[in-house]
Amino acid sequence: MxxxxxxxxxxxxxxxxxxTAFAHDVLERTDPADGTSVTKLPESVVLTFSEAPLTIGAQVVVTGPKGAASSGAPTITGRDVTQAIAPDSPGGDYTVSYRITSDDGHPVTGTFSFHAAIGLDGSTAAAGATVHVKPVSSADDGxxxxxxxxxxxxxxxxxxxxxxxxxxxxxxxxxxx
Known part of the structure; x- marks a missing residue:
């Protein structure tokens, strides 16, 4: 006994x-990196998470000088979420907002920004103040x-x-x- x-x-x-099995995925890095200036606007943005997110409910919205700059739905490969950028996007300031479903089923949201000197359409943008916003996850969700x-x-x-x-x-x- x-x-x-x-x-x-x-x-x-x-x-x-x-x-740690109950912890949400966290955004580890982005390409382009948050708050940086790139010479040429990339054809896509890549968000890398700590664990592979679920495909259900994945949303990545890229907004630039002309408004919405996302092209198609985001793709998930392993821990990377890739969002294509429209080919007619000009140079300037860009903001990326995301809502990804964590591998534990909870949403992970956040925003980051960057500046592109030359757009995919070949246009140039004057270097401006880039808004620097840290990716966040709602405290209530956690x-x-x-x-x-x-x-x-x-x-x-x-x-x-x-x-x-x-x-x-x-x-x-x-x-x-």
């Missing part, structure tokens, strides 16, 4: 330890997504400890009889 109780307690402690696993871990641990305690007490009563 004591061995069973010890095994249950050890299992409960393992379950209670926090893991907190609510961890609430359920944390509660399940606490409840599971309490149940396992209760079962272990019950078995230990039952074993002591059997030893007395």
């Amino acid at each position: 004591r061995r069973l109780a010890s095994a249950l307690l050890a299992f409960g402690l393992l379950v209670a330890l926090p893991t 907190q609510s997504s961890l609430l359920v696993p944390i509660l399940l871990t606490i409840v599971g641990t309490v149940v396992l400890l209760g079962i272990g305690g019950f078995l230990v007490l039952r074993g002591r009563q059997a030893d007395r009889a």
Whole structure:
């Protein structure tokens, strides 16, 4: 009985330890990089995440001097999300907004920007102030997504400890009889 109780307690402690399995994907890097100036506008932007995102609900919107500059739907290859840029896009300031479904099913959103001196259409742009915005994920998304696993871990641990305690007490009563 004591061995069973010890095994249950050890299992409960393992379950209670926090893991990274519940963490959302994070944007690790972009090409072009956030806040940079590039000589020529690339034909696409690439967002690299910490884990391979799901294809469902993937949205990447590229906005430039003439407005929307995205061309087609984004493609996902491994951890990279690629969004093509329209071939008639001029040089200037660009903002990329994204909403990607994390591999745990939760949305990851953010924005970054860059400046292109020469557009895909060959036009040039005067160097202007580039808006520098850090990619962000909603704080509410992160907190609510961890609430359920944390509660399940606490409840599971309490149940396992209760079962272990019950078995230990039952074993002591059997030893007395």
